[in-house]
Amino acid sequence: MNTLIILNLLQQKLSLRDVDGLITNTYMLAVVVAIVILGIAILISNMISYEGGANPKDPGKRKVTFWVLAVLTPVVFYLYNLFLVVPNIKKGPALDKFFMTSAISPVVSLLTFLLLGFVLSKIFKTKKIGNWFNKTKN
Amino acid sequence: MSTSKNFVIAIGGTGMRCLESFTHMCAMGLFDNMEFNVLTLDTDYTNGNKNRTENLINDYNQIKRGDSAGEENGSVNNNTFFSAKLNLFDVVTDYGTQGRENFLSLSNVTADATDGNDNKLLADLFLGEDVQGFNLAHGYRAQTHLGSYLMYHALVELAKKIASDKASPKEQQFGKYLELLYEAGSDARVFVFGSVFGGTGASSIPIIPSALNKALSIYGKGQQGISDEAKFGCTLLTEYFRFTKPKDAQKKTKDDAVIADSSFFTLNSQAALQFYDDDPTVKSTYSKMYHLGWPKEFSSIDYSKDKGEDKTITGGSAQKNGCHIIEFLCANAAWDFFKSDTGFDKNKVSVLYKSVSFNNGIIDLSFNDFIGDADNGNLFKEKFGNFVAFMHLVLSENDGAWGHDGTKLLLDRIAESTNEYSSLEAQYTSKLTEYFRKFGYSIDGAEFVPGWLYQLRQSFNGKFVLDDKAFTSNQKELKKLEPGKLFSEKEYHWDSTLMGDTYDPFVKTLKNDDTKPTENQNVQHKREKFVAHIYNAINKSIKTK
Numbered sequence: 274m275n276t277l278i279i280l281n282l283l284q285q286k287l288s289l290r291d292v293d294g295l296i297t298n299t300y301m302l303a304v305v306v307a308i309v310i311l312g313i314a315i316l317i318s319n320m321i322s323y324e325g326g327a328n329p330k331d332p333g334k335r336k337v338t339f340w341v342l343a344v345l346t347p348v349v350f351y352l353y354n355l356f357l358v359v360p361n362i363k364k365g366p367a368l369d370k371f372f373m374t375s376a377i378s379p380v381v382s383l384l385t386f387l388l389l390g391f392v393l394s395k396i397f398k399t400k401k402i403g404n405w406f407n408k409t410k411n
Numbered sequence: 412m413s414t415s416k417n418f419v420i421a422i423g424g425t426g427m428r429c430l431e432s433f434t435h436m437c438a439m440g441l442f443d444n445m446e447f448n449v450l451t452l453d454t455d456y457t458n459g460n461k462n463r464t465e466n467l468i469n470d471y472n473q474i475k476r477g478d479s480a481g482e483e484n485g486s487v488n489n490n491t492f493f494s495a496k497l498n499l500f501d502v503v504t505d506y507g508t509q510g511r512e513n514f515l516s517l518s519n520v521t522a523d524a525t526d527g528n529d530n531k532l533l534a535d536l537f538l539g540e541d542v543q544g545f546n547l548a549h550g551y552r553a554q555t556h557l558g559s560y561l562m563y564h565a566l567v568e569l570a571k572k573i574a575s576d577k578a579s580p581k582e583q584q585f586g587k588y589l590e591l592l593y594e595a596g597s598d599a600r601v602f603v604f605g606s607v608f609g610g611t612g613a614s615s616i617p618i619i620p621s622a623l624n625k626a627l628s629i630y631g632k633g634q635q636g637i638s639d640e641a642k643f644g645c646t647l648l649t650e651y652f653r654f655t656k657p658k659d660a661q662k663k664t665k666d667d668a669v670i671a672d673s674s675f676f677t678l679n680s681q682a683a684l685q686f687y688d689d690d691p692t693v694k695s696t697y698s699k700m701y702h703l704g705w706p707k708e709f710s711s712i713d714y715s716k717d718k719g720e721d722k723t724i725t726g727g728s729a730q731k732n733g734c735h736i737i738e739f740l741c742a743n744a745a746w747d748f749f750k751s752d753t754g755f756d757k758n759k760v761s762v763l764y765k766s767v768s769f770n771n772g773i774i775d776l777s778f779n780d781f782i783g784d785a786d787n788g789n790l791f792k793e794k795f796g797n798f799v800a801f802m803h804l805v806l807s808e809n810d811g812a813w814g815h816d817g818t819k820l821l822l823d824r825i826a827e828s829t830n831e832y833s834s835l836e837a838q839y840t841s842k843l844t845e846y847f848r849k850f851g852y853s854i855d856g857a858e859f860v861p862g863w864l865y866q867l868r869q870s871f872n873g874k875f876v877l878d879d880k881a882f883t884s885n886q887k888e889l890k891k892l893e894p895g896k897l898f899s900e901k902e903y904h905w906d907s908t909l910m911g912d913t914y915d916p917f918v919k920t921l922k923n924d925d926t927k928p929t930e931n932q933n934v935q936h937k938r939e940k941f942v943a944h945i946y947n948a949i950n951k952s953i954k955t956k
Binding site: 324326327329398399403 | 813820919922
């Protein structure tokens with residue numbers, strides 16, 4: 274829904290008075306994107322099968338999955354802002370005002386991803402996502 | 412003190428291997444809620460088969476044991492692996508001490524040998540000179556006429572020694588066994604494992620009930636005896652293996668003047684069966700006799716093959732023969748004996764057999780061919796299949812065969828969800844892994860070393876309950892083996908992922924609370940609880956459960 278609103282707004286070049294709404298929506302979208310990518314991380318982690326043997330690789334694979342997606346979350350969101358949002362804002366004060374948001378919102382998405390990931394991993398520590406923050410050697 | 416009324420006696424090398432199979436059946440959980448007093452009886456304390464079986468039972472008890480006094484052998488469990496409780500007693504006839512090496516020195520007939528001496532004449536009448544003089548430490552060497560006499564004598568002599576407080580602590584084990592037999596009274600069930608074609612087993616089977624009764628009478632100072640209502644059963648196992656024919660050069664010494672010759676085993680079997688069919692003592696003491704034989708059309712297993720033996724192995728530590736499917740069938744006969752309530756007619760011995768079809772040297776054994784069909788067949792399928800799956804979980808899936816502690820790695824998986832078993836020590840997990848190596852297989856360097864199950868599989872051509880790939884010895888295939896797909900029939904497979912992986916859903920099940928041991932399983936100690944937990948997880952993993 275947020276994306277639709279933002280895209281709708283962007284069809285016309287945004288002026289300074291529209292930017293406040295855009296900023297709010299962007300932060301909300303950052304959180305939503307973090308949750309969606311976290312969902313993908315959960316899905317992939319659950320799809321990684323338990324392995325037997327003296328050196329099972331599956332906990333390591335789940336950890337890698339989590340951290341790769343953690344890095345991708347702000348990058349994706351930053352690129353989204355850069356290529357889909359910023360070009361549609363009128364240059365000048367409007368763009369200047371959005372500049373800080375485009376820098377901070379990826380950090381927000383990253384922090385949201387990490388925070389929720391940590392909480393979920395600890396809540397479900399006996400499940401596969403428990404591997405994200407446990408102390409396995411893999 | 413044990414209250415078990417079930418007694419198992421294994422005699423001689425073949426009897427020991429039958430007991431080995433029996434122990435593995437107990438490990439599979441086929442004797443739920445039962446306790447057995449097991450007596451190993453041999454003339455040869457260094458015998459490889461005897462030591463191997465006793466070590467196996469000791470391992471079994473280590474896997475079950477509790478930490479308190481009196482819990483050395485664990486407890487009687489239900490609906491789990493290692494559910495039966497085994498109390499091991501060991502008796503070896505003493506033919507190692509100087510003056511007891513052969514019949515001549517043991518009976519002392521030479522000491523007072525004068526012309527016309529009755530004992531000497533009697534001995535000469537029944538026993539040839541070479542039979543009187545060979546070394547008894549490696550058994551009776553197929554001389555059953557001598558063996559029956561000496562085994563009876565050995566047990567009676569041992570009872571006298573115990574009664575007069577001259578027995579060593581090890582020898583006193585026999586007294587304890589007799590005591591338990593007496594306490595069991597009319598509920599006692601005694602099953603004897605042994606062959607009828609060899610030496611020690613064939614010699615002992617006919618005299619064991621009488622010898623035990625006599626020994627008990629001596630032990631109890633004439634006040635005790637085996638109840639008339641006690642039930643005796645045994646295997647009548649005819650020849651199924653052969654070994655290198657003894658060369659004349661080996662028979663030159665007095666000690667080795669008599670050596671068992673496997674080419675006479677068929678004749679020995681026929682003679683023994685005729686005797687059992689005729690002998691009133693045998694017929695009045697045994698209630699059930701299970702007749703087991705191996706088709707003559709099949710090549711019997713050669714225990715000398717590929718061993719480069721230049722002479723016949725007569726016994727000792729070198730006698731460590733591989734296992735055969737017929738020994739497992741003997742153990743199944745014991746299952747029938749202990750589980751059945753009918754057919755015990757004191758006045759008539761029942762000789763039981765079950766035939767299995769074979770064609771062109773191929774014998775296909777399904778789960779209905781062991782302890783019966785219908786419910787019994789299903790029980791066998793479940794217990795056997797689940798235990799082999801447990802073995803592959805430890806050995807193949809978790810590298811137990813490659814020297815790692817596969818049980819510990821399984822335990823680590825459970826530890827991700829519960830601390831219940833955190834006190835289990837590495838000594839325990841490595842013992843369980845070691846048990847599975849003996850049961851299944853191990854890898855020594857690049858070499859595949861078959862354990863009991865694989866030896867059974869190699870002893871005949873045809874299907875052995877599970878799909879052939881469950882018995883692969885190819886290391887790459889073993890690494891990829893799915894423990895949940897051991898049966899050819901898909902309805903017995905475990906839940907799997909879209910990619911067909913059964914280990915992943917199994918571990919998920921293992922971590923679920925509903926696989927924790929239940930009260931009904933009657934598991935008392937951490938070790939038994941851990942095994943029951945795995946049992947439950949395997950059972951719940953089966954799709955059709």
